[in-house]
Amino acid sequence: MNQQEAPAGRFAGQVALVTGGGSGIGAAVARQLAAEGAARVHVADLNLPNATAVADSIGGRAHAVDVADSAAVDRLVADVLADGDRLDVVVHTAGVDDPDAKARILAAQESGDPVDVLCELDDEAWRRVCSINLDGTFHVLRAAVRAMRPRGGGAIVTVGSSAGFDTLVGYPHYAASKAGVHALSQSVAKEVIAHGIRVNTVAPGPVDTPMAARTPEAVRKAMEKSGAIGYASAEDLADTICYLASPTAKNIVGAVLLSNGGRFTV
Known part of the structure; x- marks a missing residue:
């Protein structure tokens, strides 16, 4: 199901915040939330011009934020509340990979040496x-x-990675960080459901985003061949994320939902 076919109104009247919303998965999520009735979508990104472009295209509001800075994140959420006195949906897509490690993986692949x-x-x-x-x-x-x-409720979706389960050779820091996202999100989910807040995680495989575009072509091709389906689109992931954030998924709490094109199951 693509954005145009999605049922209207799942987020009618709600206020949403998307981190990493200036490009890739986050931008696709912001657009879908707006298309499905969100009253206001706050688009936050380290790159403010990118966030502004997305926000302007959907009638939202842009913010600059470095999610590694806890005080900056607190200020961001305070700004969102000041704008409308509520926050119903948070989708956290902000994240990074390591191009240097990818280059070393490529070098090993080309030379035949161990990574x-x-x-x-x-x-x-x-x-x-x-x-x-x-x-x-x-x-x-x-x-x-x-x-x-x-307010006694809300929905939060974080973005982990299939690499947190099927770890990549030469990517220990990325795999560890995303496995941590899974465990952190699940622990928080168990705690905050008592307050009516649902927390879930999506764990993508390769997705065709600007971050993926930095992957060396030979490494990218090898990853693309590793599953029944090639690279997912950002819109594919937005569909899954918006499902988890919507009332349709009201019975789903603490899930880590694989979206990896059939590369493996857990």
Whole structure:
């Protein structure tokens, strides 16, 4: 089901926040939320011009945010509440990969040598991936729950990765950060359902986004061949995410939903 065919009104009158909304999966989610009746979609991204372009196209509001900065995330949610005094849906898609590690994977693939990433992985590269992917998810979950709890409800969807289950050779920091997103989200889901707040996670396989475009072509082709279906589109993931965020999924709490084109099951 694509955005144009989606049933109208699942998010009628609701206020939504999408992090990483300036491109890729986040932008597709923001557009679908607006198309399905959201009264206001707040589009947050490290790249403010990108966020502004998406927000302007759907009548939303753009924000600049670095999700690794907890105070910045708190200010973002405070701004959302100040704009409309409610927050019903939060979709957290902001995240990063590591182009240097991908280049090393490619070099090993071309040379036939074993992959050598771990011994060359410095503290800065480790912290960059973990601070944005895992710490950022914690910051967004905490701020969102604080905003939603007084109203007694809400829906939050985080984005993990199939790499958190089927770990990639040469990608230890990314796999660890996304496995952490899964466990963190599930733990929070069990805690906050008592307040009417549903938390779920989608775990994509390869998705055709600007981040994926930085993957070396040979590595990309190998990943594309690894499943029954090739790279998913951002709109494919938006469909899944919006389902989890919608009342249609009212009985789904703490799920980590694979969306990986049949690469593996758990």
